[in-house]
Amino acid sequence: QVQLVESGGGLVQAGGSLRLSCAASGRTFSSYATAWFRQAPGKEREFVASMFDWSGLRIYHSDSVKGRFTISRDNAKNTVYLQMNSLKPEDTAVYYCAAGQSRRELLVAFATQARYDYWGQGTQVTVSS
Numbered sequence: 001q002v003q004l005v006e007s008g009g010g011l012v013q014a015g016g017s018l019r020l021s022c023a024a025s026g027r028t029f030s031s032y033a034t035a036w037f038r039q040a041p042g043k044e045r046e047f048v049a050s051m052f053d054w055s056g057l058r059i060y061h062s063d064s065v066k067g068r069f070t071i072s073r074d075n076a077k078n079t080v081y082l083q084m085n086s087l088k089p090e091d092t093a094v095y096y097c098a099a100g101q102s103r104r105e106l107l108v109a110f111a112t113q114a115r116y117d118y119w120g121q122g123t124q125v126t127v128s129s
Contacts, residue, residue, distance in 0.1 A: 002026045002118040004097045009123030012087055020082040022097030030075040033102045036082045038093035047111035052102040060110050087127045094122040
């Protein structure tokens with residue numbers, strides 16, 4: 001079992017930056033796939049970024065955040081991060097951390113929520129214009 005706790009959300013002006021953290025406990029998750037999703041008010045939860053090791057390190061970002069957001073992790077601290085730069089009002093959402101077993105299917109299904117077994121409670125990010 002893995003427990004995930006997000007932190008680092010808040011209110012920021014457009015163009016600003018935030019770094020979200022997701023601390024994992026229960027098991028070391030160096031072999032797990034980790035990801036960030038977000039859900040804006042009135043919208044479906046959507047994929048933001050994923051990182052996992054399968055025949056090499058795989059890193060993916062959604063087109064809407066590519067070049068602005070960066071996923072990373074520190075296995076020694078059991079923590080995954082999402083560095084968010086050049087924030088826009090449309091980035092306003094609750095951001096969720098997710099983790100699951102790293103497996104071949106993630107090569108094509110890294111953005112699929114059902115592929116992740118563990119979820120945090122979410123952290124609110126609000127970007128003002």
